[in-house]
Amino acid sequence: MTTYGSKATRFGFGEGLAELGERDERIVVLGGDITGSVLTSLFKEKFPDRFFSMGIAEQNATTVAAGLALSGKVPFFASYGAFCALRNADQLRISVCYNEANVKIGGGHSGISVGPDGATHQILEDIALLHALPHMTLVVPCDYLEAKKATIAIGEMVGPAYIRFGRESTPMFTTDETPFRLGKGEVFRDGNDVAIIACGPMVWEGLVAAEELAKEGIQARVINIHTIKPLDEEIIAQAARECGAIVTAEEAQIIGGFGSAVAQAVVKNHPVPMEFVGVTDTFGGSGTPTELMKAFGLTSTDIYNSVKKVLMRRSGQWNGFQRMTEVGTEGQHPQNYPKPGTVFPIEELIEADRQAAAEQAA
Amino acid sequence: MPFTNERHSPEKLAEIAREIRRDIIRSLVVAKSGHSGGPLGSADIFAVLYMGGVMNHDPQNPAMPGRDRFILSAGHMCPVLYATLANAGFFPKSELLTLRKFGSRLQGHPGRDMHLPGIESSTGSLGQGLSIAVGMAMSDKLVDRNNARVYALTGDGELQEGSIWEAVMSAAHYGLDNFCMIVDNNDCQIDGRVPDVMNIYPLREKFESFNFHVIECDGNNTAELLAAFDEAKATKGKPTCIIARTYMGNGVSFMQDKYEWHGKPPSEDQAKVALEELGVSQ
Ligand SMILES: Cc1ncc(C[n+]2csc(CCOP(=O)(O)OP(=O)(O)O)c2C)c(N)n1
Numbered sequence: 147m148t149t150y151g152s153k154a155t156r157f158g159f160g161e162g163l164a165e166l167g168e169r170d171e172r173i174v175v176l177g178g179d180i181t182g183s184v185l186t187s188l189f190k191e192k193f194p195d196r197f198f199s200m201g202i203a204e205q206n207a208t209t210v211a212a213g214l215a216l217s218g219k220v221p222f223f224a225s226y227g228a229f230c231a232l233r234n235a236d237q238l239r240i241s242v243c244y245n246e247a248n249v250k251i252g253g254g255h256s257g258i259s260v261g262p263d264g265a266t267h268q269i270l271e272d273i274a275l276l277h278a279l280p281h282m283t284l285v286v287p288c289d290y291l292e293a294k295k296a297t298i299a300i301g302e303m304v305g306p307a308y309i310r311f312g313r314e315s316t317p318m319f320t321t322d323e324t325p326f327r328l329g330k331g332e333v334f335r336d337g338n339d340v341a342i343i344a345c346g347p348m349v350w351e352g353l354v355a356a357e358e359l360a361k362e363g364i365q366a367r368v369i370n371i372h373t374i375k376p377l378d379e380e381i382i383a384q385a386a387r388e389c390g391a392i393v394t395a396e397e398a399q400i401i402g403g404f405g406s407a408v409a410q411a412v413v414k415n416h417p418v419p420m421e422f423v424g425v426t427d428t429f430g431g432s433g434t435p436t437e438l439m440k441a442f443g444l445t446s447t448d449i450y451n452s453v454k455k456v457l458m459r460r461s462g463q464w465n466g467f468q469r470m471t472e473v474g475t476e477g478q479h480p481q482n483y484p485k486p487g488t489v490f491p492i493e494e495l496i497e498a499d500r501q502a503a504a505e506q507a508a
Numbered sequence: 509m510p511f512t513n514e515r516h517s518p519e520k521l522a523e524i525a526r527e528i529r530r531d532i533i534r535s536l537v538v539a540k541s542g543h544s545g546g547p548l549g550s551a552d553i554f555a556v557l558y559m560g561g562v563m564n565h566d567p568q569n570p571a572m573p574g575r576d577r578f579i580l581s582a583g584h585m586c587p588v589l590y591a592t593l594a595n596a597g598f599f600p601k602s603e604l605l606t607l608r609k610f611g612s613r614l615q616g617h618p619g620r621d622m623h624l625p626g627i628e629s630s631t632g633s634l635g636q637g638l639s640i641a642v643g644m645a646m647s648d649k650l651v652d653r654n655n656a657r658v659y660a661l662t663g664d665g666e667l668q669e670g671s672i673w674e675a676v677m678s679a680a681h682y683g684l685d686n687f688c689m690i691v692d693n694n695d696c697q698i699d700g701r702v703p704d705v706m707n708i709y710p711l712r713e714k715f716e717s718f719n720f721h722v723i724e725c726d727g728n729n730t731a732e733l734l735a736a737f738d739e740a741k742a743t744k745g746k747p748t749c750i751i752a753r754t755y756m757g758n759g760v761s762f763m764q765d766k767y768e769w770h771g772k773p774p775s776e777d778q779a780k781v782a783l784e785e786l787g788v789s790q
């Protein structure tokens with residue numbers, strides 16, 4: 147697959163939602179004071195009568211959405227994932243899911259690539275929570291166009307659904323021809339030596355890693371799982387049988403996340419060695435998206451390293467004990483966020499202050 | 509040299525607030541992202557709190573037992589808190605230029621994991637800081653029975669969070685007269701004017717009906733702020749809410765009262781103009 151530019155998945159959500167509004171007048175949208183950054187502003191401009199500003203009150207907006215859904219509307223509520231997946235978790239569980247209310251949630255600014263806003267805004271635990279909720283459909287599109295298709299798809303299905311999207315521009319590589327069906331994974335690259343199973347923009351990183359591996363004669367199958375729930379367990383079991391080793395990749399916590407879901411499907415059907423690329427039980431921090439993706443081990447190189455490791459485990463070359471949160475091999479573990487005072491040593495800052503004071507005095 | 513924490517004149521405090529504003533601009537222009545409007549608008553509140561002899565704190569001993577504590581419930585406004593702490597001597601001023609950078613102790617929203625002196629709690633999810641402050645005030649007044657006071661600042665858009673009113677109810681229920689909340693009432697939030705996004709008014713009546721002592725003042729006037737904090741300290745049996753009317757972006761003409769400046773930094777050119785308006789060239 148090749149890229150044709152880059153665009154953030156949040157635009158796919160916003161444009162998809164505006165298009166849905168055209169098709170179905172039951173669609174209503176609730177705003178949480180960040181309509182510009184999650185692009186519900188596009189719907190608001192086109193359909194001001196079906197847009198309702200709810201202020202900064204995510205628990206209320208979620209529950210109000212349930213009430214609208216129980217009155218025959220198809221409400222979308224979008225905010226940052228930190229506030230519309232976790233802040234309102236009880237509301238999602240009882241009022242939305244237990245009610246089987248036809249509520250759609252758009253969770254923006256997900257993953258570590260949010261960047262300088264830091265840990266509070268980098269939601270990494272949403273996948274773990276949401277795929278545990280009965281009746282919930284959970285979609286994590288891999289690029290802008292898939293986000294658009296997925297938004298339209300969840301608007302047309304009946305039942306609670308959550309779509310996870312990102313803030314940063316990421317490569318666009320799916321096209322109008324790329325198949326998309328909720329609950330159905332897609333093989334984006336063929337191969338039988340190992341399977342890379344990924345969700346979200348990490349699918350692209352998996353494709354890049356596969357190209358590198360191919361140079362060494364390792365043919366990786368790359369599977370895009372845009373729907374984490376309901377999970378395409380068949381395509382995963384088949385990959386386990388045919389490839390014999392699996393690496394998962396996600397921009398989220400590996401504990402309870404996407405990799406855990408894939409692992410359950412694998413272990414149930416055809417246990418094979420697995421490795422998990424994701425955030426290793428730690429919080430994020432401020433920085434540029436590129437710095438953070440590298441520090442937290444979320445690049446194609448990290449997937450490549452994990453493939454090497456899983457193949458060593460399969461061949462018996464490596465069989466030591468490893469912790470759940472251990473990613474990569476010796477010397478290649480993610481660094482995660484720097485300890486305070488390491489990037490900007492306090493002595494240097496004190497010295498800079500001293501110099502500034504001296505200059506002022508002079 | 510850091511500014512001392514004593515009962516400076518209102519004029520001196522206004523000058524300190526101006527330096528805080530300059531530092532907000534200086535740090536944001538280097539960070540290339542972050543919030544300008546709220547921090548600039550609330551600089552006077554911070555100058556008075558930290559350097560007007562209101563809070564009992566020791567920058568050399570930030571964990572001093574029995575100290576007064578401040579919680580920035582509106583975590584996104586941290587550029588003003590960082591600039592204030594640096595000017596009060598909690599950490600080097602040059603560190604302000606690391607704002608939002610990889611490995612900085614000055615996270616995009618305050619992160620306790622970075623151990624920046626003066627940061628009492630991580631905040632950034634609106635509403636939560638106020639409850640944390642209530643918990644601290646309960647610990648001081650009801651358990652430790654010391655004389656420490658707890659201050660918390662919320663945005664006005666932030667008041668839309670339901671948990672705010674749970675915090676307010678509990679502070680009044682326990683008669684936490686060591687608890688003082690300040691509402692940065694700039695009437696702006698991300699999507700527009702506060703009453704257009706979700707009306708919160710009338711505020712005085714709301715807080716009074718929750719059994720708070722309410723003080724309204726001009727939040728860009730250091731003399732009125734000093735008087736308000738005095739009145740809060742003298743209030744017994746009830747928590748206090750200071751409704752500080754401010755202008756978003758105050759001190760920089762092209763940002764003043766414009767909600768568009770909630771969450772963006774000045775460009776280099778804009779920063780130059782802003783600093784000139786604040787009386788310096790850089
Ligand atoms: C729970 C939660 N929801 C949403 C946000 C995103 N957010 C950050 S600041 C803000 C607006 C806050 O308005 P206000 O409190 O008036 O602050 P001001 O714009 O005046 O600085 C929003 C919606 C958040 N940080 N936390």
Ligand SMILES: [Mg+2]
Binds near residue numbers: 665692693694
């Ligand atoms: Mg405001």
